[in-house]
Amino acid sequence: MRLPSGVSGAIRTxxxxxxxxxxxxxxxxxxxxxxxxxxxxIELCYAIFANVLEYxxxxxxTNLKHAEKRATDSIRAYCDSSFSVVPAYEDWEIELH
Known part of the structure; x- marks a missing residue:
């Protein structure tokens, strides 16, 4: 089974x-x-995006902006030590498959 075009489009964009x-x-x-x-x-950012994305x-x-926010917050926190991700990531969000 292939990814739905909406999902592959979200990942591509x-x-x-x-x-x-x-x-x-x-x-x-x-x-x-x-x-x-x-x-x-970068790997963690994409893992978060893929783990959080729902369809x-x-x-x-169904939750593109939320998945983007959770993913980009990891990059922001990585680059800016004063930035805190709220709420903190749950284990399933940051799991590398």
Missing amino acids: FSYFMSSGTHYMLEGVDYIDLYGSEPSA DEEGNV
Whole structure:
């Protein structure tokens, strides 16, 4: 079974804005250099995005902004030690599969 097009589209769009350094939830955060120097930070961000993303029976993503927020908060916290993720991540959100 393939991913629904809505899910693959959400992943593709998220990837584009993350890798271009233009994700609006990370405005003012200098994170683009993490792609070459801190791959585990990027890996965790994508794991959170994938773990939190939900879709309905028709394949429509139902919580895109929430999944993006949870994922981008990990990058913000990584780059800014004064930033706290609220609520704290649950174990299932940060699990690497």
